[in-house]
Amino acid sequence: MPEVRLVNVTKRYGRILANDHVNLTIRDGEYISVIGPSGCGKSTLIKNIAGIIEPDEGEIYIDGKIVNNIPIEDRGIGYVFQDIALFPHMNVWENITYGPDVKGFSPEETKTIAREIIEMIKVSARIDAYPDELSGGTQQKIAVARALMSRSSLMLLDEPLGALDLKVRSVLRYELRRIAKALGITVLHVTHDQEEAMSISDRIVVMRKGRIVESGKPLQLYMKPKNLFTANFVGEANFLVGKIEKVSEKGLLIDIGNGLKVFSTEAKGNIGDRVVVAFRPEFIILKEKIDENAFFGEITRIVYSGSLVRITVETTSGDEILIKNPLKFGEPPPETGEKLTFSIPPENVLVYPYPEAGLHKELSLE
Amino acid sequence: MAWKIIGINLSGIVISCTLIAFLIFVVLPSFYLISYIFLRWDEVWYEVFANPITGDENWRQIIMILLFSFKLSLSAVAFDLVFGVPLAYVLARKKFPGKNLLEDLVTLPLVIPTSGFGFATLITWTSSSGLSRLFGSTRLLSMNTAIPLINVPFILFIVHVALTFPYLVRTVETKIQSIEETYEIASRTLGASSLTTFRKVLLPLSIPGIFSGSVLAFARSLGETGATIIVSGVSTTASIAIVRWASEFKLSTAAFMGSLLVLIAWIMILPVEIYVSKNRRSSWRHLHIPTNLSMKIIKFERFLSRKLSIVKDIVPLIIVVILIIIPVVVVISSVTLYWSADPYTGRVEGGVVYQLFGPSRYLDLILRATLTSVIVASISTYIATCISIPLSFIIERRRYGHVLRTMLKVPLIIPTSSLGLSVLLLWGASGLCLVNSGIWMIILTHIVFSVPVIVESIIAAYEGSGVQMYEETARTLGANAYSAIEAVSLPLIKGGIFTGFILSFTHSLGETGATLIVMGRDTTIPVLVVNMVEALAIPAALFTSTYLIVLSLVMLVIIRILTQG
Numbered sequence: 061m062p063e064v065r066l067v068n069v070t071k072r073y074g075r076i077l078a079n080d081h082v083n084l085t086i087r088d089g090e091y092i093s094v095i096g097p098s099g100c101g102k103s104t105l106i107k108n109i110a111g112i113i114e115p116d117e118g119e120i121y122i123d124g125k126i127v128n129n130i131p132i133e134d135r136g137i138g139y140v141f142q143d144i145a146l147f148p149h150m151n152v153w154e155n156i157t158y159g160p161d162v163k164g165f166s167p168e169e170t171k172t173i174a175r176e177i178i179e180m181i182k183v184s185a186r187i188d189a190y191p192d193e194l195s196g197g198t199q200q201k202i203a204v205a206r207a208l209m210s211r212s213s214l215m216l217l218d219e220p221l222g223a224l225d226l227k228v229r230s231v232l233r234y235e236l237r238r239i240a241k242a243l244g245i246t247v248l249h250v251t252h253d254q255e256e257a258m259s260i261s262d263r264i265v266v267m268r269k270g271r272i273v274e275s276g277k278p279l280q281l282y283m284k285p286k287n288l289f290t291a292n293f294v295g296e297a298n299f300l301v302g303k304i305e306k307v308s309e310k311g312l313l314i315d316i317g318n319g320l321k322v323f324s325t326e327a328k329g330n331i332g333d334r335v336v337v338a339f340r341p342e343f344i345i346l347k348e349k350i351d352e353n354a355f356f357g358e359i360t361r362i363v364y365s366g367s368l369v370r371i372t373v374e375t376t377s378g379d380e381i382l383i384k385n386p387l388k389f390g391e392p393p394p395e396t397g398e399k400l401t402f403s404i405p406p407e408n409v410l411v412y413p414y415p416e417a418g419l420h421k422e423l424s425l426e
Numbered sequence: 427m428a429w430k431i432i433g434i435n436l437s438g439i440v441i442s443c444t445l446i447a448f449l450i451f452v453v454l455p456s457f458y459l460i461s462y463i464f465l466r467w468d469e470v471w472y473e474v475f476a477n478p479i480t481g482d483e484n485w486r487q488i489i490m491i492l493l494f495s496f497k498l499s500l501s502a503v504a505f506d507l508v509f510g511v512p513l514a515y516v517l518a519r520k521k522f523p524g525k526n527l528l529e530d531l532v533t534l535p536l537v538i539p540t541s542g543f544g545f546a547t548l549i550t551w552t553s554s555s556g557l558s559r560l561f562g563s564t565r566l567l568s569m570n571t572a573i574p575l576i577n578v579p580f581i582l583f584i585v586h587v588a589l590t591f592p593y594l595v596r597t598v599e600t601k602i603q604s605i606e607e608t609y610e611i612a613s614r615t616l617g618a619s620s621l622t623t624f625r626k627v628l629l630p631l632s633i634p635g636i637f638s639g640s641v642l643a644f645a646r647s648l649g650e651t652g653a654t655i656i657v658s659g660v661s662t663t664a665s666i667a668i669v670r671w672a673s674e675f676k677l678s679t680a681a682f683m684g685s686l687l688v689l690i691a692w693i694m695i696l697p698v699e700i701y702v703s704k705n706r707r708s709s710w711r712h713l714h715i716p717t718n719l720s721m722k723i724i725k726f727e728r729f730l731s732r733k734l735s736i737v738k739d740i741v742p743l744i745i746v747v748i749l750i751i752i753p754v755v756v757v758i759s760s761v762t763l764y765w766s767a768d769p770y771t772g773r774v775e776g777g778v779v780y781q782l783f784g785p786s787r788y789l790d791l792i793l794r795a796t797l798t799s800v801i802v803a804s805i806s807t808y809i810a811t812c813i814s815i816p817l818s819f820i821i822e823r824r825r826y827g828h829v830l831r832t833m834l835k836v837p838l839i840i841p842t843s844s845l846g847l848s849v850l851l852l853w854g855a856s857g858l859c860l861v862n863s864g865i866w867m868i869i870l871t872h873i874v875f876s877v878p879v880i881v882e883s884i885i886a887a888y889e890g891s892g893v894q895m896y897e898e899t900a901r902t903l904g905a906n907a908y909s910a911i912e913a914v915s916l917p918l919i920k921g922g923i924f925t926g927f928i929l930s931f932t933h934s935l936g937e938t939g940a941t942l943i944v945m946g947r948d949t950t951i952p953v954l955v956v957n958m959v960e961a962l963a964i965p966a967a968l969f970t971s972t973y974l975i976v977l978s979l980v981m982l983v984i985i986r987i988l989t990q991g
Contacts (some may be wrong), residue, residue, distance in 0.1 A: 141608050162618040206616065
């Protein structure tokens, strides 16, 4: 059964380090997503595993066997491309049976697998249709079917939904996970869409500048990211800079300037440390009166995005804080210029040491 | 408002003037030959089929010569396909040091005047100063040594391969570049070896390119005159026969042969054009290969993919070296060898210096021919450019544009000697009687094939730079149609115009086949090489060939600089 292990995989393009000593183990049957801003090296990573490019350093193991220098066709992988890449001169049937044909499956075997896969994928297209007669979503489903046909149990998905419409994407992503789980295959799914990764993965790997920043279960990355960059990239967060004023058993009290203080249940830190405080805008509670971890401010901007209201508040300390609140029926939403009191639950306040490179640089998506 | 009225009139005048010039200078000469056959059928019948003395001897000769030409051209194209397609693939997909140089080398025969190149190849293989120096024998081959099986003289064959190779390689290369590499990677991830991928994915997708490349190469080989006339020995190809008959004033026979060639070229190119222009899907998938056999093929390909990856890269390279580099090197080294005297007999009369400056005064002839060539190339390219710029705009913007573009293919595939004959019959004494053989008729002939060359180059630049979009942007910013063209479109396609100009200038400098027929008493440099070879003034021919090759290398460098900038 396929377990993929990368040891110190490094790939350079000129002076750019696309993969910088990447170490990663993908367990058998795991659905793993790699996310990161564009240019972070996630595509290079998946291409290294597939053999489309060869790493400059490091080893790649599939199923315990080292696969460096083994040609693409002998690695036993399924690969789905962002630009779909169904062969334009072949119809649906010829496309999905291409793998078995070149691998030398018997025609009966090919037919059996094809029927099974077509049923599982729920393709509605005629098998004699040509790719350019089908919608993008259907094309990509067939591309997935084609990759599954060769019975390989490791699937590499390189931004498979990137070229599709939003609606189609949100349906197809669950399909991908359902199929993977039904067949018990191992999947590495590369995407720049953190929401997509959150909703379907067993585990998420966050990459930045050729390195793995953090990996973990989706909820863990969301609730307790170990890293400032992850906190910013997965979901949204407010960031405030401050100094630890008091360390107690219950947590830390952080001075964020102008006499304002934030309490966090996190326990690591020393008095006087410069820190960054992060909290998610959707965890902020709107309140009537000021008590613990409560702030006071004036609404400077309101944006409606679907079911949410995004409220930007300027606090008395001059910091801008974003609050996300569900839009409720019958309750008039707040207006610009209104004064607002809100509090941040201490267990949701994350504390990070102030980054050496500066906050702005640490959060940057470059 | 006033602008608008003037505007309509202006564009109408420009379009009609361009179209009239196009019809008179390009279309009419390309089609005249065929109509000549119908107009003068009595003469043709009398001369070709029912001559009172020789009977249908001419007709039998035509058949024999055509068959030989076909055999030669088909085998050259077959060779091109076997080695040119892999080379095109390597050039399109791989990155390696020296790639630009290799591309230039492949393109060289397009630029080198063919008679000079033919002479270089001849010297390389048959003379004592060529390759035989390496092997120690006095001469490696005779001019008429034939390749077994196809029974075509070896030298003739390799010259035709070298001259047609670039057409196939460049066309297929462009086609492969337009196919996304993802298809190949997808095929590899599905378990196909690189050779299987090539056969099942890349080849079907690049079939249109391979077809048009082959047709171009075939037409080129069928019509090649300059090099062929030098290396053909006792063999006669169709285009040489036309030159010979025209010089013997057997105009009707020559015209009949010429129009047969034009028709054949058309019959070949039309189905391919239609095939290529339609959005075709694989037509040979119905070609059923039994499972066992296809498994064996796939296994064999898997084996070969491993073993032969380097061979595939190296063999085409060796062919390029043998066919193109060695002749050029040999001809240049021979000039130094023969510089002061014949190296074997030691006679000064056999040296380059004596022939150039001695009593035969070949230097004067060379200088005179250079002047003629430069005048012809400058004037014909200038006129052709003036027609081509507005014509390219018309082709891109009018609905009937694609018809004009297809018509422009005719001068490209017509054998050059047929074209020359057509111009001679149209403008000359037996036709409209407006121009006599000589420099002006050469110019008229060169305009015919210069226009398509320049137009193709401009269109490539036009389509590659998104002119339409920028021009529309300029219009939304308030520019009128004319200032938009002047300030936006022309600067954008400037590179294409320059490249086309240089290409056509070079083409005109090197043209032999048509020039031989229409030149009268004026001589261009490539024709001079032919004359020198016929007069057995070998050292002078060596010098002139080197001169031509150096000239065209300079042109190639200029093209390179222009297309990169």
